[in-house]
Amino acid sequence: MGNIGAKCGPTRDNPQKGTKMARLPEHATAVITLLFGFACAPAGAAQVAILAPVQQETIHDNSGTLAVEVKVEPPIDTEKGTSIRILLDGKRAAPDSPGMSFTLQGVERGEHWLQALLIDRQGQTLSVSDTVHFTMWQASINSPARKKKQQ
Numbered sequence: 247m248g249n250i251g252a253k254c255g256p257t258r259d260n261p262q263k264g265t266k267m268a269r270l271p272e273h274a275t276a277v278i279t280l281l282f283g284f285a286c287a288p289a290g291a292a293q294v295a296i297l298a299p300v301q302q303e304t305i306h307d308n309s310g311t312l313a314v315e316v317k318v319e320p321p322i323d324t325e326k327g328t329s330i331r332i333l334l335d336g337k338r339a340a341p342d343s344p345g346m347s348f349t350l351q352g353v354e355r356g357e358h359w360l361q362a363l364l365i366d367r368q369g370q371t372l373s374v375s376d377t378v379h380f381t382m383w384q385a386s387i388n389s390p391a392r393k394k395k396q397q
Contacts, residue, residue, distance in 0.1 A: 294318050294330065294364040294373045299380045306383045310353040316346050316362045316375070327367030334360055342369075355384040 298315040299305060305312055314332055322328050322344050329342045332350070335358050340348045342365060358380055364373040 292318050292320055292322070292328075292364055292373055294362045294375045296360060296362050296375050296378045299360070299378060301378055302380065304381045304383050305353075307353075308384045310351065310355075310382060310384065312350040312353045312380075312382065314340075314348040314350060314360065314362075316348075318346070318364060318373075322364075328372065329365055331363040331365050332360070333363065334358060353382045355382050357381050 295317050296314065297317055298313060316330055316332075318330070322330075324344045329344045330346070330348075331338060331342045332340045332348050334350060334353065339350050339360075360378045360380065362375040363371050366372055
């Protein structure tokens with residue numbers, strides 16, 4: 247579950263009169279970021295960014311394997327229990343990890359979006375990366391090029 251943080255409005259420490267704090271599942275935080283173009287994180291929080299794939303990249307892989315690289319500034323403090331959660335199309339796509347490299351398997355052909363969340367030991371969202379859109383390209387057995395080779 248993620249909390250809407252200081253960059254987005256009132257927080258637990260600074261509520262506005264008449265407002266209530268809402269706890270959101272991580273996919274809701276991702277959707278808010280996708281729709282409104284900003285990440286909600288507490289002021290002073292570490293920033294997480296996706297380095298690979300790059301925005302609008304086309305990945306050519308028939309098996310649907312996707313390498314994801316992230317960066318966190320300042321670096322993750324593993325003693326505090328922070329880790330990275332990768333979301334593919336709003337759903338958890340890999341086990342949470344303090345590592346900066348992830349390999350996703352079985353990504354279907356087509357357009358997708360990816361986000362990285364920096365989470366604490368309790369699974370609370372501390373920071374959300376920008377959304378990266380990419381296309382997974384896979385050869386088709388119905389491809390005209392394949393038909394020519396078979397003749």
